[in-house]
Each structure stands twice: as C-alpha cells, then as structure tokens.
Amino acid sequence: MNNHLQNGVNTTADKASGGLAQFFSDFISALPLWIAAIVVMVVAYFFAKFIKNIVGNRLAMRQLNQEIIILGERAAFTITLTLGVVISFKIVNINLDTLIGFMGLGIGFALQDILSNFFAGVLILTQNKFKIGDIIRLEDIMGTIEEIDARTTQIRSFDGTSLVIPNAKMINAIVENYTMNTFRRVNLEVGVHYSTDLPKAIALTLESVKKNPQVVPNPEVQVWATKFDDSAITLAVKFWVESTDNRFAIKSQVMQQLKADYDAAGIEIPFPIRTLALDQSDRNLMQALHLPVKK
Template sequence: MATVTNVQDQTSQGVVDFVSTIVAKVPAFILAVLVFGAAILIAKIVKAWAQRSILKSGSNEGAMSIVGKTAYIGTIVIGLTVALKILEIDISFIVAAMGFGLGFAMKDILENYFSGVLILVQKPFTVGDIIKAGDYVGKVEEIEARATFIRVFDGQRVIIPNSSMISGPVINYSAFPERRVNIDFSVSYDVNLQKVAELVTKLLKSNPKIMQEPAPWVSIGAFGDSNVDLVAHFWVDRSQANWLKLSTDVKRLIKETFEANNITWSYPVVTLNVNRHDSEDLYTVMDKTIPGSDKPPQEMIIPTNIETSSESGMHVEPVAGNDNMSAQG
C-alpha cells in the first residue's frame, strides 16, 4: 500500500513540475510569438522598401523580385532565430542539420538563385535583348531568381536555368548597335573573281542602309570541286535598319546583278572516262516496267556517235584520240 502511495506521489509531483514549467515558459512563449509576428511584419516592410529602392535605381522587375524575396526571407530567418533563443532552444544542431540537408536538396536551386543575382548585378544581358544561349536564339522576356525566359523566333518560350547562363557562353546581339553581316555565295571557276568582287562591293556601297565605315568588302572563302566560295561582308546599324531583312534584300540584289552581267552560278560537274571496248553496258539502257502494266522491259540501243541527255544532265560522247568515251553531268 505504501508503494502505491509513493507512485501516486511521484506522478503528482511530476505533473506539478510539468505544469509549473509550462506556466513559467508562458511569458517566454508569448514573447517568442510576438517577436516572430513582428519579424513577419518587418519582413514585409523591408521587402517593399528594397523593391522600391531597386526600381529607383533603374533595375528591371527581375532584380526587384529577387532582392525583395531575399530581404523577406532573411528577415524571417532572423526573427525565427531570436524567437527560438527566447525559448532557450539550442538551435545549433537544428541549423547544422538543416544546412547539411539543404546543401544536398537545394544545391541546384541555390546555384540558380545566386546565378540569377549575378546576372542582375553584372547585367551581361537585360530584358528585351536578343541573345544566343546554347542552341537557342531569341528575345529575353523575363529574368527570375531561378531561370531566364527567352522567346525564340518561332514563337516558343524557352526556360533556361540561370546557372547555365552563367557557366556557358552567351552571345548578346543587342550589346552593340552595330552588327556585321556575312553573305556566302559561289561562282564557277571560269568567272573573273575581280569583276565579281567589284560588282558586289559597288552594290553594297550604293545601299544607304549599309554602313560605309567600316567599308563593305568581298573575300574569297574556299575552293570547291566545281566552285569558288566568296563572302560579302558589311556592317549594319541596328537602330537604322533590320539586319535580317537587309540581308535578304542584298542576296536578291546580288542574284539580279549576276544575271544582268551574265555571271554564272556554280553547279556540280562530274567527268567520267570509260573505255570504249568495255562500255557495252553503258550503251544499253533498259526501260523500266511501268507499274500496273503488263508491258515487258524494252531494250534500247544508243548509237555511240549520238549525244543524248537525261533529265539529270548526263550526256555521252566519244573522246577523241584515245578510244575512250566521256560522260559529263
């Protein structure tokens, strides 16, 4: 009986101690709640102030969003830390555990976030710029904490993580007002290259939309199997002309200039030498059976002294002096 009484006494004392502890903690708990609530209120005020400051500095909405969120979250974290300290809760272990977990779980998110901050601070490009990132070329529509939004020229919206924009090469076509345009074209080997270069250069210099300083010029690109590659170079002020439209207009004018001056474009040429004594199969052309027809294939013999042309431009003729026959196309 004494044992039961002792157990009851210990239990009662435990409950009393627990309630006493709770009662003793009530003021601290109330204070911690008030501190955290004040932190939320202050966080909203700090966020609004930070956003107004960013807008006054001339930065875009993306920078305003990132700075505002950073100020808000930072203030909340400070308030929560103070509240836990008031409750005499050791937060060192919690912070270490959260830091370890977040380090793995939020690695990519944090990397994109800080990359977004760098983009907004360094401004390698801004909203409205035409850029090339990876395989995508388009107009920057929005820069957020996590990603950059680009609308490519076919109308699709591409979302690129900010970490990729920082770690990879980005071409900003809007960084400078001037842009050089290169137009490739080819002519045959029998064309006077000096004449071609002079005609195209004169054409470029006569166009008022093309900058004359640096002066336009024509360079030789490469020698192909049946053609010489040339490149027309000229500079365009994007504030004065649309370089894509101007490039199309120049290509059309080059074609018209070639036609007016009887300059021939290059086309593939193949020369085939066949020994006359071993060319029976070349002179015998088998007509294919027409689908759905009972007509058998017909054999057609082509005389060796007659030149013939197919739709592909192939012609067969004897080669004088060496008992050979040449086929060109």
C-alpha cells in the same frame, strides 16, 4: 517476489502517466505562444512582400537597371522575412544557435544545388555580363533572356521554345552575348560561274551590299574569292549591321538585292554540274534504250 515486481510496474506506470500529463500541461500552456509565433510568421511574410514592392517601385523611379531592381526586391524580401522568423523563434524560446547549426548542416548537404544556383543568380545580376532582353548563345542554345529568377534563367529560343537554364550553368558555361556589341557581323557566301570576270563580280558584290541602308560603312564591307567548288567559284561576303534583332532580315534583303544585280549584269549563279564518264557497257546500254550517246 510478485509483490516487488508489481510495485515496480506500478512505479513505472505512474512515472509514464506523470510524464505524459506534464507534456500535455506544457503543450497547453505553450499553445498561445506557438499560435503567436505562427501569426508573426504569416504577418512577416505579407509584410516582406509589401516591403519588396515598395523597394521595387523606389528603385524603378530612379531608372536603374532591371537586374538591380530584382536584386533589391529579393534582398528586401529575404531580410524582412528572416527577421520575422527570428522573432517567431524567440517567442517560443527556440535556441537559435542550435537551430542555425542544424540548418547549416542540412543546407550544406540537401540544398547544395539550390544555393549554388541562387548565388550564381546573384552574380549574374551584379556582374551585368548579360541581362534581360539580351540575345545570347549557350552551347547549342540561342535565344533571348526573358527572366532571371533566384535559381534559373529563362530563355526564349528563336523557334519560340521556352528554356529554363540553372544559373550555375549560366555562370560556368561559355556564353556568347550578341547584344553587348553595338555592331554584328554577317557572313554570306555566293557562288559564281567559272566563266565570270572575278574582279567585276567582286566590285559588283561590294556595290550591291552597300546599297542596303542598314549595312554600316565602318567596318567596311569585305568580299573575297575563297575557293574553287565543283560548280562555282565561291565569294565570301562579310558586312556589319547595327541591329542585332534584325540581322537575319537584313541578310535576306542583301541576298535579294545581290541576286537582282547579278541577273542584271549577266553574272550566273550556277546549278551543281557533274561530268559522267561512260565505259563501253554503259554506251551499249544507252544505245539499246535509244538514248543519245556522245561520240
């Protein structure tokens, strides 16, 4: 019984030793192939960057849109690097069909968000709904697009903050593009005193706004009396400018000119006014404090 057990142990040990020896033998014999595969992948990476630069320069020479240039560079880099990876796998006799199956399964679960943002980036670059340099509004974010990467879009807000937005959000959300329109409307409200001659104030406002050379004549400047506020009658002013970048500066210029013209014409922009009704106890208190009380 003991001899039989001992023989079984010896046999198992011999098989394990032989299997381990075979593994190291196969590994050593395949080591040059693995080294060659790694060298091919490294060379493929640098060659892909080289091809990317060549494609980018060629497309730039044709004066194509920057978005098309970026897309062409990425396509050239990805295709070249993929070919290098395939050649490396062939060198070490890796079954590509099985590998692709496992990669597809892993990508489907682990890289879902990454791929979603990547394909969204491709759509952004090909559809040309907005591009680098455009001024956009996304929800409560407003700024200039500085860069469109494979997975994200970088926006510089007007207060100087750099914001990185996933491309999938840029595709799925409502994005207002202020740059696509040649003209941009500017809205302005101003209050005039209740004693003001409204037709005169409206005519003067129209004339004052039109003085600015950056206000376009068509569409025409529009001025309406819109509401009775507590202290003033509100005039709504709407005009159009051609420069999206300078619209805030133009609005400031229009306001300064409007204030000067109102002052010259004697039109008052009133301060808030409140009328207070005092009961007898309030009157008694003011008299005790020797404050003037209107009879």
